[in-house]
Amino acid sequence: MLIYGKEVREATKEKVKRIAQNKPLSLAVVQVGDEAASGAYINGMKNFGQDIGIPVTVFNYPATISEAELIREIKKLNQSPQITGIMIQKPLPAHMRDDVVVNSLDYRKDVEGIHNFNLGKIINREAGVRPSTPKAVISMLKAHNVPLEGARVTILGRSSILGSPLALMLMAENATVTVCHTRTRNLIDEIRRADIVVAAMGQMNFVTADMVREDTVIIDAGINFDENGKMFGDVHAEAKQKAKMASAVPGGIGVITVAELFDNLTLLGE
Amino acid sequence: MLIYGKEVREATKEKVKRIAQNKPLSLAVVQVGDEAASGAYINGMKNFGQDIGIPVTVFNYPATISEAELIREIKKLNQSPQITGIMIQKPLPAHMRDDVVVNSLDYRKDVEGIHNFNLGKIINREAGVRPSTPKAVISMLKAHNVPLEGARVTILGRSSILGSPLALMLMAENATVTVCHTRTRNLIDEIRRADIVVAAMGQMNFVTADMVREDTVIIDAGINFDENGKMFGDVHAEAKQKAKMASAVPGGIGVITVAELFDNLTLLGE
Numbered sequence: 001m002l003i004y005g006k007e008v009r010e011a012t013k014e015k016v017k018r019i020a021q022n023k024p025l026s027l028a029v030v031q032v033g034d035e036a037a038s039g040a041y042i043n044g045m046k047n048f049g050q051d052i053g054i055p056v057t058v059f060n061y062p063a064t065i066s067e068a069e070l071i072r073e074i075k076k077l078n079q080s081p082q083i084t085g086i087m088i089q090k091p092l093p094a095h096m097r098d099d100v101v102v103n104s105l106d107y108r109k110d111v112e113g114i115h116n117f118n119l120g121k122i123i124n125r126e127a128g129v130r131p132s133t134p135k136a137v138i139s140m141l142k143a144h145n146v147p148l149e150g151a152r153v154t155i156l157g158r159s160s161i162l163g164s165p166l167a168l169m170l171m172a173e174n175a176t177v178t179v180c181h182t183r184t185r186n187l188i189d190e191i192r193r194a195d196i197v198v199a200a201m202g203q204m205n206f207v208t209a210d211m212v213r214e215d216t217v218i219i220d221a222g223i224n225f226d227e228n229g230k231m232f233g234d235v236h237a238e239a240k241q242k243a244k245m246a247s248a249v250p251g252g253i254g255v256i257t258v259a260e261l262f263d264n265l266t267l268l269g270e
Numbered sequence: 271m272l273i274y275g276k277e278v279r280e281a282t283k284e285k286v287k288r289i290a291q292n293k294p295l296s297l298a299v300v301q302v303g304d305e306a307a308s309g310a311y312i313n314g315m316k317n318f319g320q321d322i323g324i325p326v327t328v329f330n331y332p333a334t335i336s337e338a339e340l341i342r343e344i345k346k347l348n349q350s351p352q353i354t355g356i357m358i359q360k361p362l363p364a365h366m367r368d369d370v371v372v373n374s375l376d377y378r379k380d381v382e383g384i385h386n387f388n389l390g391k392i393i394n395r396e397a398g399v400r401p402s403t404p405k406a407v408i409s410m411l412k413a414h415n416v417p418l419e420g421a422r423v424t425i426l427g428r429s430s431i432l433g434s435p436l437a438l439m440l441m442a443e444n445a446t447v448t449v450c451h452t453r454t455r456n457l458i459d460e461i462r463r464a465d466i467v468v469a470a471m472g473q474m475n476f477v478t479a480d481m482v483r484e485d486t487v488i489i490d491a492g493i494n495f496d497e498n499g500k501m502f503g504d505v506h507a508e509a510k511q512k513a514k515m516a517s518a519v520p521g522g523i524g525v526i527t528v529a530e531l532f533d534n535l536t537l538l539g540e
Binding site for chain 2: 099115116117118119120121122123124125126149150152158160164165167168171174176177178179180181183184185190
């Protein structure tokens with residue numbers, strides 16, 4: 001059975017909208033250069049903000065701006081009382097270090113939950129913002145009443161924005177979590193023994209029907225494009241059909257992440 | 271075969287000693303109250319420092335000091351150019367919040383690697399200090415030439431100072447890591463399938479011989495005391511005898527952690 005993200009997105013949207021009525025929220029998007037793909041993503045954010053009465057302001061800088069100059073601009077936004085959250089659109093130009101730029105944010109305005117200080121809170125199990133994709137994965141599972149306590153979860157991919165924080169967040173939900181990656185031996189065993197598989201390795205249709213059980217729950221967080229520009233996840237359609245439940249691509253995790261980012265906006269400021 | 275920590279400790283000690291000859295290092299230990307157990311630990315640190323020419327200064331405050339006052343004192347140490355690293359001895363009195371006190375440290379002086387900003391670096395795979403017990407576990411494994419790449423590791427315990435950061439650190443070493451805890455179902459299966467088991471749940475002799483294979487490598491990071499004050503790990507002696515290799519308690523991981531803390535001291539300052 002395919003599951004979709006739209007209802008989760010709408011529920012979160014309503015929740016954020018209600019909070020925004022009593023709390024002044026305002027999002028700044030830092031964009032360097034003007035890549036088309038990031039423009040589309042930013043438009044999605046602007047529309048989302050408009051729907052719920054939260055101003056989204058794009059600060060666009062030329063692709064030639066130096067790292068030091070960009071950081072000076074970010075520090076101005078850190079200090080602006082009108083702005084309560086800041087997102088830094090990736091990818092940044094190759095002459096910049098992502099970690100240095102991200103950590104120049106005031107962590108209290110880090111709406112993506114990717115500043116080192118906020119990531120550390122995940123290990124320490126402190127409340128706060130969380131990276132939006134792992135947040136979307138957990139919202140999707142909970143919205144579909146998938147039990148997490150004691151569940152055996154296999155995560156495919158160990159990235160700093162998805163696999164690694166998600167592992168910690170699912171542990172905090174009392175799941176038993178295994179993280180797999182390119183060096184994992186017997187990967188198929190690790191997938192087959194899972195109650196829940198989260199695919200996030202960025203390989204089109206990698207997980208096939210023979211790897212999953214009929215009672216497996218699949219979250220497909222992959223975003224891949226074929227030569228015609230059609231979007232595919234990391235899990236093959238036949239595997240999804242066989243499984244008990246599987247998130248669609250497109251229309252699954254991807255449509256929830258923007259809502260989770262705005263949910264983070266409501267949590268910032270401490 | 272039992273393995274011990276002494277050689278690892280001595281090797282790290284020599285390494286730190288060499289670095290200290292060219293880099294001014296100085297450790298401050300913040301002690302609140304005067305519990306006997308923490309006094310013994312602090313004496314161990316002082317002796318270690320003395321052996322390698324690194325001054326260790328204890329700043330002792332009465333158990334009645336308020337959280338706000340303690341934080342003011344820590345901020346003075348943050349600013350002191352004579353001090354390059356600060357350790358906050360735990361447990362703190364019950365009227366203090368550990369996380370607030372720890373995060374009042376300048377993260378550049380956080381010799382324990384437990385400030386949120388430094389923990390976040392583990393998720394982001396940035397170089398830097400790491401909590402000393404998981405560091406000791408990895409040093410022990412490497413010193414005994416246990417292959418980590420592709421190894422299936424089961425960690426028992428998900429604490430913020432050991433299980434959780436260790437999971438991320440072993441993933442970075444290309445191990446396939448599963449973290450188990452009180453809510454894990456089929457815990458025995460998870461232990462039996464591991465190439466390496468790290469026991470860190472704080473239950474005396476919990477892991478028994480029937481749970482391990484003859485080719486299992488066991489790291490016992492448990493510290494428990496029986497009614498006579500004798501120290502025991504989390505793994506039963508018979509399990510250790512059966513396994514390919516198992517770290518002793520006492521004399522295993524515990525004797526390495528102080529050395530790892532001093533190793534962190536050499537990494538601070540950026």
